[in-house]
Structure formats: structure tokens, C-alpha cells
Amino acid sequence: MGRWRALPAELEPAVAKLVSQLRELKDTSGRTTLELAKETGYSTSSWERYFSGRAFPPREAVEALAKVVDADVVRLLAVHQMAQDASRRRAEAVGVEPPPRLDEPVDGLPAAGGTDSAGERRRSRTWQTLLAAGAGAVVGAVTTALVMAPSAGAARPAAGVGRRVVYTCVYTLRDGLWYAGNSTTRTQQLVVDMTGSDVAELQCLLQRVDITPGGIDGSFGPLTEAAVIRAQKKYHLDVDGQVGPRTWAALRR
Incomplete structure (x- = not known):
């Protein structure tokens, strides 16, 4: 096993304890990150962020890992709860939106029933702000987010707390290709968190x-x-969870 990189110094001790235990469970199991991704349903990129301390792992991911490696689920979830409470206190102290509690809905969706993309985005956004706060960079990060104009037509981070864009699917078939009314791109590279x-x-x-x-x-x-991974398997493409010209081509046909 290779040595783990040091965790960010600004992590709350309770969070660092959780991440350290997740790392230890992975090492003890002898599994690679790719194997964990296949067995837990969470992508390799997600696990890399969780193991590095760059993103706070959701309860469902922690529970899935514990079950896969045959660890004490109740004990590990208790450690997760303490880490989440510590993150919540940090969020309240620096004046950012705290991560949702285990019993709270996320963006109007029920708390039960697994992770959701809106919740993952919200957790990731809060986590990045907390790390920046610990390093003394909250003001700079917020200012940069407000003044930087995104490039036209490109997928970009959400700007403006509380502002939500409602998307719909209006399917049309043109020249043998399907479009849904939101974009005509056939080449835009898309990855997690965009x-x-x-x-x-x-x-x-x-x-x-x-x-x-x-x-x-x-x-x-x-x-x-x-879903992208399932589509790539269905259409016999390279399975990486990212979207490029070949994945677009398969989905538009």
C-alpha cells in the first residue's frame, strides 16, 4: 500500500478522525479505490475526494464502505455523526450555510433513499468554503466567485446562493440526432461537480x-x-464516468 498524503491541516479533528478511519478500513480490506467504487456504487473520483479530505463523505457512502469491508456500521456512523456536527459548528462559526443533518431534507428532497446530485453539490460547496475559512481565505473566495464572469456556453459552478435554474426536457429529432432543448453541444467535456x-x-x-x-x-x-457509467457500459464505451464526444454521440443517436 502506498503512503497516504497528509490531510489538510485546517480539517476539524473529528473530521480528520473520520477520514483516517475510512483510510484504515480501505487499507485493511486490501481493496483498490476502483474496487471500492464498484462495490459501493460511489465513483473512484468521489472516494478520492473523501479519502483526501477535499469533500465530506455522505452518510450513505460511509455506510456502504462499512458493509463492503465488514466493519462495525453503527460505530462508524457514530464517528461520521460527530464529524458532521463538528463541520456544522465550523460552518455556523464562519457564517456559511451548514451541511445538512442526517435527518434533514436536502434542497426540498427527502433525507432517506440515498444521495442526490443537488445534495452532493451543496455539501461540496459548503466543504470547500469551510476549508477556505480554516485557511483564512473566505473573503477572497467569495469575492472571486462574485466578480469572475463564466465563459459563455460552458458548464460552470453555480453562482448565487438561493438562485435555482429550472430545466426541462423537450425532445426533438433533427438529422437523426436527439436534442432536449438545453444545449446542442456534441463535444463539451463534462466531469463531476460541473x-x-x-x-x-x-x-x-x-x-x-x-x-x-x-x-x-x-x-x-x-x-x-x-448514470453516465451505466450508459457507457450499455453503449460499449470506455467507462470513466466522464462525458466527451463519444458519449454525446451515443446518447444523441
Whole structure:
């Protein structure tokens, strides 16, 4: 096993304890990150973020890992709860939106029933802000987010707390290709954590072939990534959970 990189110094001790235990369970099991991704349903990129401390792992991911490696689920979830409470206190202290509690709905959706892309985006956004706060960079990060103008037509991070864009799927067939009314791109590279009309178009096209992306919200979260992987397997493409010209071509046909 290779040595783990040091965790960010600004992590709350309770969070660092949780991540350390997740790392230990992975090492003890002898599994690779790719193997864990296949067995838990969470992508390799998601696990890499969880293990590095760059994203807070959702309860469902922690529970899935514990079951896969035959660990004490109740004990590990208790550690997760303490870490989440610590993150919540940090969020309240620096004045950012705290991550949702285990018994709270996320963006109007029920708390039970697995992760959702909107919730993953919200957790990731809050987590990045908390890390920036710990490093003394909250003001700079917020200022940059407000003044930087995104490039036209590209998928981009959501701007403006509380502002939501409603996307719909209006399917049309033109020159043998399907379009859903949000974007006409056939080449835009999409990866996890991107947002925008291109992502909404992707979600509509996935939905059209009966592969649910977890909603049409324009956010490339873990459910959308899992749907992309299923589509890539269905169309015999390289399976990487990312969207490029070949995946677009398959979904538009």
C-alpha cells in the first residue's frame, strides 16, 4: 500500500478522525479505490475526494464502505455523526450555510433513499468554503466567485446562493440526432461537480434512454455520474464516468 498524503491541516479533528478511519478500513480490506467504487456504487473520483479530505463523505457512502469491508456500521456512523456536527459548528462559526443533518431534507428532497446530485453539490460547496475559512481565505473566495464572469456556453459552478435554474426536457429529432432543448453541444467535456445547461442536456438524454440521472437539475453529481457509467457500459464505451464526444454521440443517436 502506498503512503497516504497528509490531510489538510485546517480539517476539524473529528473530521480528520473520520477520514483516517475510512483510510484504515480501505487499507485493511486490501481493496483498490476502483474496487471500492464498484462495490459501493460511489465513483473512484468521489472516494478520492473523501479519502483526501477535499469533500465530506455522505452518510450513505460511509455506510456502504462499512458493509463492503465488514466493519462495525453503527460505530462508524457514530464517528461520521460527530464529524458532521463538528463541520456544522465550523460552518455556523464562519457564517456559511451548514451541511445538512442526517435527518434533514436536502434542497426540498427527502433525507432517506440515498444521495442526490443537488445534495452532493451543496455539501461540496459548503466543504470547500469551510476549508477556505480554516485557511483564512473566505473573503477572497467569495469575492472571486462574485466578480469572475463564466465563459459563455460552458458548464460552470453555480453562482448565487438561493438562485435555482429550472430545466426541462423537450425532445426533438433533427438529422437523426436527439436534442432536449438545453444545449446542442456534441463535444463539451463534462466531469463531476460541473453545472449548467450542458449538464441538464446530458441528464435529459440519459433519461430518454431510461437511465435515471437522479433528476434534471443541471448538476453533475454522483447519481448523474453513475448514470453516465451505466450508459457507457450499455453503449460499449470506455467507462470513466466522464462525458466527451463519444458519449454525446451515443446518447444523441
